[in-house]
Amino acid sequence: MRLPLSDLELGETAVIENVALPEAERQLLMRFGFFDGAEVRCSRRAPLGDPVVYSVDGSEVALRTETACRIFASPVDDKATREQKG
Amino acid sequence: MNPLLQIVASSTTRSQQQIRNVALIGPPNSGKTTLFNRLTNLRQKVGNYPGITVEQHTGVMALPGQEITIVDLPGVYGLNPYSEDERVAVNVLNGNMDGVPRPEAVLLVLDATNLTRHLSLAAPVIALGLPTLALLNMGDLLTRRSGSIDAVKLAGDLGIPVAIVSATMGTGLEAVGRFLECANSPIKTTLPIVQDVRECRKWAARVASESDYRPPLPPTWSRRLDDILLHKVWGPLVFMIVVGAVFQTVFGLGQPLSNALQDLLTDMGQKAAPFIANGFLRSLLLDGIWKGVTSVLVFLPQILVLFLFIGLLEDSGYLARAALIADRTMSFVGLNGKAFIPLLSAYSCAVPAIMASRTIENKRDRLATILIAPFMTCSARLPIYTLLIAAFIPERPVVGPFLGSRALAMLLLYVLGFVAAIGTAKMLKSSVLKSMPAPFVLELPEYRCPTLRSVGLRLMDRGRVFVQQAGTVILLVSLLVWGLTNLPLHQCQPPELEDSVVAHLGHLIEPAIRPLGFNWKIGVGLLTSVVAREVIVGTLGTLYGRDPQTRSVSLQSALQHDLTFSGAMALLVFFAFAMQCTSTLAVVRRETNSWMWPAIQFFYMTGVAFLAALVVHETLSVLN
Numbered sequence: 090m091r092l093p094l095s096d097l098e099l100g101e102t103a104v105i106e107n108v109a110l111p112e113a114e115r116q117l118l119m120r121f122g123f124f125d126g127a128e129v130r131c132s133r134r135a136p137l138g139d140p141v142v143y144s145v146d147g148s149e150v151a152l153r154t155e156t157a158c159r160i161f162a163s164p165v166d167d168k169a170t171r172e173q174k175g
Numbered sequence: 176m177n178p179l180l181q182i183v184a185s186s187t188t189r190s191q192q193q194i195r196n197v198a199l200i201g202p203p204n205s206g207k208t209t210l211f212n213r214l215t216n217l218r219q220k221v222g223n224y225p226g227i228t229v230e231q232h233t234g235v236m237a238l239p240g241q242e243i244t245i246v247d248l249p250g251v252y253g254l255n256p257y258s259e260d261e262r263v264a265v266n267v268l269n270g271n272m273d274g275v276p277r278p279e280a281v282l283l284v285l286d287a288t289n290l291t292r293h294l295s296l297a298a299p300v301i302a303l304g305l306p307t308l309a310l311l312n313m314g315d316l317l318t319r320r321s322g323s324i325d326a327v328k329l330a331g332d333l334g335i336p337v338a339i340v341s342a343t344m345g346t347g348l349e350a351v352g353r354f355l356e357c358a359n360s361p362i363k364t365t366l367p368i369v370q371d372v373r374e375c376r377k378w379a380a381r382v383a384s385e386s387d388y389r390p391p392l393p394p395t396w397s398r399r400l401d402d403i404l405l406h407k408v409w410g411p412l413v414f415m416i417v418v419g420a421v422f423q424t425v426f427g428l429g430q431p432l433s434n435a436l437q438d439l440l441t442d443m444g445q446k447a448a449p450f451i452a453n454g455f456l457r458s459l460l461l462d463g464i465w466k467g468v469t470s471v472l473v474f475l476p477q478i479l480v481l482f483l484f485i486g487l488l489e490d491s492g493y494l495a496r497a498a499l500i501a502d503r504t505m506s507f508v509g510l511n512g513k514a515f516i517p518l519l520s521a522y523s524c525a526v527p528a529i530m531a532s533r534t535i536e537n538k539r540d541r542l543a544t545i546l547i548a549p550f551m552t553c554s555a556r557l558p559i560y561t562l563l564i565a566a567f568i569p570e571r572p573v574v575g576p577f578l579g580s581r582a583l584a585m586l587l588l589y590v591l592g593f594v595a596a597i598g599t600a601k602m603l604k605s606s607v608l609k610s611m612p613a614p615f616v617l618e619l620p621e622y623r624c625p626t627l628r629s630v631g632l633r634l635m636d637r638g639r640v641f642v643q644q645a646g647t648v649i650l651l652v653s654l655l656v657w658g659l660t661n662l663p664l665h666q667c668q669p670p671e672l673e674d675s676v677v678a679h680l681g682h683l684i685e686p687a688i689r690p691l692g693f694n695w696k697i698g699v700g701l702l703t704s705v706v707a708r709e710v711i712v713g714t715l716g717t718l719y720g721r722d723p724q725t726r727s728v729s730l731q732s733a734l735q736h737d738l739t740f741s742g743a744m745a746l747l748v749f750f751a752f753a754m755q756c757t758s759t760l761a762v763v764r765r766e767t768n769s770w771m772w773p774a775i776q777f778f779y780m781t782g783v784a785f786l787a788a789l790v791v792h793e794t795l796s797v798l799n
Contacts (some may be wrong), residue, residue, distance in 0.1 A: 107225075114614050118253035119372045121616055122292055134403065134409040137503035142619060146292050147390050149619040151499050153506070156614040 090164065095157040097124035097131035105129055110159050122146030123160060131138065191412040192356050194279045196244050197367055198268055200300060202293050203250035203285030204620050208310040210284055210342035211247040212632050214351060221785065223605045231275070238352050245282075246275060248327070253372060255301035259538065265740075268303055280306040280358045282351065287324060287339065288621075294379035297333055299369035306358035314339035314347060316621075320391030329386035334364035334555075343626060394621045397492070404496050414500045417493070418519060421484045422633035430554055432476035440469040458669070464654065474580055475642065477554070477798040478527040479518050479634055485531055486633045488516075490625035495617060502615065508597050509604030511537070511615045518596070521551035522589075525759045530637060539608045543600055543734045545766060546776055549754065549759050552589045555708040559750050560588060566731045567743040584747075591751045595783065679700065691749065691788040692742025692796075704755045711755075741795030745788040755782035 095163055103148065105127045108115050122145040130144040140151040199214075210220075215234030218289045232247040246266060250261035257264040263272070270277025283300050285293040288310065301307055311324065333538040336354055340347035367374035379549040403409050445464045488494040494516065502512030515533040521528035528548045535541040564584050571580040659676040661669040669675075681699035688698050689773040704711035712730075719733040734743070754760070754777045763773040
């Protein structure tokens with residue numbers, strides 16, 4: 090199931106499948122670790138709900154919903170990930 | 176082998192060439208600036224690259240027997256020319272930047288606790304073929320949080336020497352000197368196509384894992400602090416307390432310090448007076464130069480207090496959280512959260528506020544912030560506000576004992592400035608400064624304890640830039656105004672004020688300001704207060720003091736006799752909007768590196784002020 094990053098629940102992890110943004114923005118986001126195949130966790134929301142902070146590549150990066158809604162990812166079943174890694 | 180991999184062709188070794196110029200490059204938040212300060216021991220120069228707004232920092236590093244110039248490049252994640260900062264870095268490294276010699280070696284700073292991500296900058300830098308030393312900064316943090324890296328393996332993979340350092344602690348830095356003594360070009364190694372960010376990322380991940388990189392454990396402290404500081408309820412509460420404290424301190428501590436400095440400097444001028452021959456020279460030195468210079472210097476305490484706060488907030492990592500909390504609100508006017516602190520500090524003084532706008536990376540957002548900042552009610556407006564309100568608005572309780580009519584008038588003037596700022600921002604952001612959809616990406620760095628050294632350095636840096644840059648411009652303008660009050664000469668004597676060029680100018684603009692209810696004296700005040708808003712009070716004092724009719728009364732009652740109520744209100748509104756501040760214009764010129772923006776800002780704000788004052792005067796005249 091593919092959904093935009095902005096739809097992730099708090100604490101949910103997903104693997105990015107497609108960054109549907111213009112090239113310059115894609116490049117910028119890639120520098121922060123948002124690229125196809127990267128694992129992203131929705132770690133917290135700003136007090137007013139937007140932007141949302143994502144854990145990506147060991148750092149915490151905040152994106153506005155307007156950006157996050159154009160990054161598509163498939164959620165990872167947490168249990169499955171743990172088994173894979175373990 | 177992956178066809179996308181290429182071989183770096185750089186067989187020429189440069190071991191014999193002496194190194195004089197070195198470039199320091201690294202991603203934002205890699206501790207590059209701290210390292211730069213360490214290496215140069217404060218022997219630095221700040222300027223602008225020609226033609227653009229990017230700041231150029233150069234410093235001198237002393238090695239036994241020679242001195243090396245270090246250029247601190249802007250923090251970049253890559254070398255693709257997407258942003259102005261990256262273009263600057265590329266141009267300097269390729270020797271295509273006017274006035275900056277091509278560096279013979281590169282120091283590449285990477286955050287050891289974030290190595291997988293930061294390593295992707297290594298590929299394009301190594302590909303340049305210059306002798307390069309990779310400095311894995313924050314090595315102490317990596318170890319403390321149980322991470323590790325095999326530096327020897329990493330050096331083998333990258334084909335360049337690698338040193339683990341800590342810029343904050345000052346450890347491991349002797350490697351820089353050793354490297355610069357006998358720097359070699361990178362050994363041939365496989366690198367990805369450097370234009371392809373994704374390939375660089377993959378390559379970085381592979382290199383990191385081959386070098387046995389174990390990332391540090393997540394910073395539990397930071398996460399726990401964020402649980403509070405970004406909490407739904409506590410987050411905004413702490414935010415408001417912090418904001419209140421900044422506002423209160425800049426106002427409550429900076430203002431008295433500014434006043435004390437003003438008294439001290441005036442006193443010094445008066446003490447020096449007897450030692451200078453009376454006449455032309457004394458007038459030039461004291462009224463011209465000294466007054467001009469001191470009118471700038473008095474802003475220094477406020478600037479230093481504000482930057483002390485910004486330094487503490489930024490170095491501790493809280494500024495990024497504040498931007499996150501404020502972003503939602505700021506987005507309503509088309510700006511992002513990073514514009515919040517500059518606009519807040521503009522309530523004290525637009526000069527430091529405009530300097531603080533550097534934390535906004537998006538050029539258009541930064542420009543919009545710079546353009547609206549002077550609308551916020553700065554402390555230089557208070558003298559004229561207080562004078563006119565006291566003279567024309569009778570004190571009456573409005574909201575019981577809590578709010579009187581005078582305080583309400585003051586509050587309304589604050590609101591007026593704020594509304595003008597927001598309206599202008601909205602207008603700019605939906606037209607000329609409409610951003611290309613540059614997404615708001617904000618990295619939340621780990622919380623760190625700010626060091627005295629780095630905060631102190633920042634204060635020195637900002638203070639020096641302010642005194643140097645704004646000081647030279649305001650000095651020239653003050654000299655000009657002084658010259659105009661002393662011309663034309665009659666038998667080698669300066670004229671009476673009424674016969675001076677300034678008075679003629681006052682009469683000249685009188686027809687333009689009469690519809691606002693102002694007379695020629697106010698006109699002269701408007702002219703001189705272009706230097707600084709509070710100057711109008713002094714100018715009016717001098718003018719009414721020379722007038723035989725008002726000589727013996729206070730300025731307040733002189734104004735009551737000479738101005739109508741509607742004219743006084745129009746003058747208040749005029750000052751709420753008008754751009755009467757050379758220091759601000761000088762700083763805007765410096766920060767935007769163009770005369771166009773300060774010119775537009777000046778005419779726009781003065782235009783708005785004129786129209787608003789006209790409307791107020793007409794309306795009140797009709798009502799009366």
